Amino acid sequence: MFEVGEYVRTRVMNPDGHTRIPAYLRGRPCRILNCAGTFLFSDARANGKPDVVQSLYTVLFAARDVWGADADGTTSLVADLFESYLEKRT
Amino acid sequence: MSHSHEHDHEASAAISNRVKHLIGTLERRGILTESQVDATIHSFLSKARPANGFRVVARAWVDGEFKQRLLTDATSAVGELGVDLSHWAPVRIRAVENTHALHNVIVCTLCSCYPLSLLGPSPTWYKSEAYRSRVVRDPRSVLDEFGVRLAPDKEVRVWDSTSELRYFVVPERPAGTGSLSEAELGELVTTNGLIGTALV
Structure with missing residues (x-):
């Protein structure tokens, strides 16, 4: 579980088959905006595995943390990401 | 292209x-x-009309308490206006509000997820690879091509619809519309305004 406002990071991952974390948002620092509740984990469903329920978080990224220092400093990105895509920031 | x-x-x-x-x-x-x-298909499409979205925004502009409920839990709030989303579960919708300091724009980079029930079928450009790849990398340039010019210090926030939530934008109410009725306000709202690629 993550707290609203917590600074976290998306995992670097390349799973076989369907996933809902876009490649451009993997391995990036980000912040939890809110928890959208629990949903069936799309990756398991799409890949024919048994249903798993996971928390889904709305997560905020600064464009510079995604695209680098030359990105616009006033742009941010938001995505809804399952708990297993995220890890504590060390 | x-x-x-x-x-x-x-x-x-x-x-x-x-x-x-x-x-x-x-x-x-x-x-x-x-x-x-x-x-x-008929049941789904007959309920999915852009007029739904226009009505929701007009109500939010005239009723501050409704707007708060809309921003907190849009799925329930649109039900008050008779917009039925039950055929669409488990998808939920979320409204994001434009302010003087923040402009929101919606995309689905993974495919073409869209608030269909509120806006009807999506425009062709929304599904194009050009829009989906460019709006996350350089939203100001994309918005400029749509004719949306924003103050340089205004935050632009791009919402990538990656899961079971579908986003729509509540545009800022245009200046000088104080005397308009709710129905007249609804006529000012556009599909692009609810995606964030137009101001209203």
Whole structure:
């Protein structure tokens, strides 16, 4: 579980088959905006595995943390990401 | 653009073929009938109209308490206006508000997720690879091409619809509309305004 406002990071991952974390948002620092509740984990469903329920978080990224220092400093990105895509920031 | 257009066309033809094949198989096995498929599509599309979204925004502009409920739990709030989303579960919708300091814009980079029930079928450009790839990398340039010019210090926030939530934008109410009725305000709202690629 993550707290609203917590600074976290998306995992670097390349799973076989369907996933809902876009490649451009993997391995990036980000912040939890809110928890959208629990949903069936799309990756398991799409890949024919048994249903798993996971928390889904709305997560905020600064464009510079995604695209680098030359990105616009006033742009941010938001995505809804399952708990297993995220890890504590060390 | 022509290359990307051809690619989109080939991709949609491939998907149409798969859907046709799947429906054919289900029909042959007696799991579905063609009329059931038609009735489901009709029921979905007859409820999915952009007028729903326009009405929701106009109400939010005239009723601050409704707007708060909309921003907190849009799925429930639109139900107050008779917009039925039950055919769409488990998808939920979320409203994001434009302010003097923040402009929101919606995309789905993974496919073309869209608040269909509130806005009807999505515009062709929304599904294009050009929009989906560019708006997350350089939203100000994309918005500029749509004629949306924002103050340089205004935050631009791009919402990538990656999961079971569908976003729509509540635009800022235009200045000088204090005397307009709720119905007249609804006529000012546009589909692009609810995606964030136009101001109202």
